[in-house]
Amino acid sequence: MRTPSYFFVNKLLMHPAAKPVVFGLALLPLCWLVGAVATDALGANPAEALIRSLGDWTLRMLCLVLAVTPARVMTGTPALARFRRMLGLFVFFYAMLHLLAYAWFDMGFDGAEIARDVTKRPFILVGMLAGLWLLVLAATSFNRAIRWMGGPRWRMLHRAVYAIAVLAILHFYWMRAGKNDFAEVAVYAVLLAALLGWRVWHRLQQRRKPPAPDRASDGH
Numbered sequence: 001m002r003t004p005s006y007f008f009v010n011k012l013l014m015h016p017a018a019k020p021v022v023f024g025l026a027l028l029p030l031c032w033l034v035g036a037v038a039t040d041a042l043g044a045n046p047a048e049a050l051i052r053s054l055g056d057w058t059l060r061m062l063c064l065v066l067a068v069t070p071a072r073v074m075t076g077t078p079a080l081a082r083f084r085r086m087l088g089l090f091v092f093f094y095a096m097l098h099l100l101a102y103a104w105f106d107m108g109f110d111g112a113e114i115a116r117d118v119t120k121r122p123f124i125l126v127g128m129l130a131g132l133w134l135l136v137l138a139a140t141s142f143n144r145a146i147r148w149m150g151g152p153r154w155r156m157l158h159r160a161v162y163a164i165a166v167l168a169i170l171h172f173y174w175m176r177a178g179k180n181d182f183a184e185v186a187v188y189a190v191l192l193a194a195l196l197g198w199r200v201w202h203r204l205q206q207r208r209k210p211p212a213p214d215r216a217s218d219g220h
């Protein structure tokens with residue numbers, strides 16, 4: 001049964017101001033980082049802190065975008081789907097800032113040095129692969145690309161977000177392996193495993209049932 005709070009939440013999510021609010025919230029980590037750089041609050045090694053913080057926020061945004069569909073289905077709130085594309089583009093945005101900070105502060109924008117680093121450190125190669133996939137998904141995230149590719153092919157391509165999640169954890173794990181520090185990696189690995197595992201469970205449940213009207217719109 002749909003309670004008054006259900007209608008209230010849906011109305012709130014469908015409000016014209018909802019998207020700008022979510023956009024503003026997703027920009028807050030960047031504003032905080034810019035403030036920390038300006039006030040010299042990033043500690044003894046600001047370049048490293050900046051690269052790592054941007055990596056952390058890329059991963060958090062990825063977790064958030066992958067949580068949209070489970071939250072939508074479990075709470076029966078279809079309006080949540082409105083924010084998925086924007087959040088997905090924010091994953092790409094933070095990943096590109098992370099890459100830019102690395103290319104600038106660690107590599108001095110030296111292409112040959114970056115190419116050498118990719119072949120020398122496997123975690124950089126894995127990060128680059130995840131970044132490349134994110135670029136493909138961002139470039140094909142618009143309505144025109146969906147129309148051009150056709151829904152089924154587009155959906156198939158965008159399932160690469162699951163591979164990106166695995167690459168992101170591998171990247172993080174490999175980076176921390178040198179320091180033998182896996183606590184945070186384990187937290188994100190469990191979270192992403194739960195978000196991907198839910199999809200497998202949900203798909204199996206759906207197969208057992210006759211198709212529901214909202215099934216065709218099931219996304220990531």
Ligand code: HEM
Nearest residue numbers: 051052055056058059062095099102127128130131168172
């Ligand atoms: C686009 C290519 C990428 C490059 C070149 C790259 C490079 C790096 C570098 C240099 C570090 C810091 C290593 C250190 O301080 O020793 C790092 C850390 C990290 N990266 Fe990436 N990365 C990339 C993509 C990604 C992506 C796509 C994600 C997540 C979806 C990600 C998540 C992280 C995380 C979580 C950390 C660790 C932060 C911490 O220690 O708190 N990276 N990456």
